[in-house]
Amino acid sequence: MGACGAFWAPGGHASPPHRYPLYQLGNPQLRVFRTNFFIQLVRPGTAQPEDTVQFRIPMEMTRVDLRNYLERIYSVPVAAVRTRVQHGSNRKRDHRNVRVKKPDCKVAYVQLAHGQTFTFPDLFPEKPSPKDGSTEDDLQAVMEEQRQRQRQDPRRGGVPQWFGL
């Protein structure tokens, strides 16, 4: 589902069905064979306990759904799931003074079982770029190429071209 908050994300345009089949007492358990739910792990804004993982999930997903999702698809043991709906702001106005709505999303706090802990990793570590020397060489090569192209006719003896003849 789409990311809530700042921007509309391209990742959430396919929505889950608006209506599941009707259930009456005695019907078999509803089985969904290809889930349409896409979730994202997010870095918590405020400090969370070590066993808590924060997710952004589609609005139509419940905590039971999320538990089954994590246990069956990712084989993550889940002890508890708590959800809340994050309201997307409707305060900003565009050039026509029409209010612009940022999409709402559901945030889930999952506590892992068996005493497992999780810290959100640093996905953008600063890597020492070994290409510094090569970029300088490239720059020099490009400069030399430009100089060669701009060289005038040697028979003019360095006289600029805006002189007639």
Next chain:
Amino acid sequence: MAAARLAVLCRKVSAAVQTSRSFMSPQVPAGTRFSLILSPKSIPSVTSLHQCRILHTTLSRKGLEEFFDDPKNWGEEKVKSGAAWTCQQLRNKSNEDLHKLWYVLLKERNMLLTLEQEAKRQILPMPSPERLEKVIESMDALDKVVQEREDALRLLQTGQEKPRPGAWRKDIFGRIIWHKFKQWPIPWYLNKRYNRKRFFAMPYVEHFDRLKREKHARIQIRKRNLEKKKAKLLQEKFPHLSEAQKSSLVQDV
């Protein structure tokens, strides 16, 4: 659990790109490979182990690691990836293969969405955002192929064209619409909400229906006249390119 483990295995081999075709190649019959994994209690036979030489079977134990890319790619500016799955490639795969591929693609999509959100948080560019578009395209193609197969099966078994029943009905505004049926636990004549809907139009609506038809007719006539005018203009400007001339030339030859 088995499906999850298999999905993890699939992702380990190749993540949501054309290279994953090598895993599902038609050279090895599907049954032997998947039997190794689908029933973990069964002892794998020597022949299936021999055929699975190419696979490496280390499964990641921590599920949450699958929300992130290979640690070698963290901090890179670009990550190489192959092309998206096309409809025709997916039509050659069996239903079990498509089911497994769906979950491989789902995990890849979750990983990319996580990465995208983290990049926005850190105010840094996401490495290779086109991967997400490719995965979405592949998933849409997969969905389309599965829908095609379901439609074909339903047509053969029951003759129904549409999965959801419906009927052509006139609504309260006099328009003919395709009314889709809803599932209710009670019959229609006991349904208060359904009976408040009116599938008929009162006589005073006829005037507006006529106005609508007239407008539609005017639009059609304008379109046809414009096409005729354009054809006439072209005929005057380029008489040597007209189709009548061409057909006569063909007949002469």
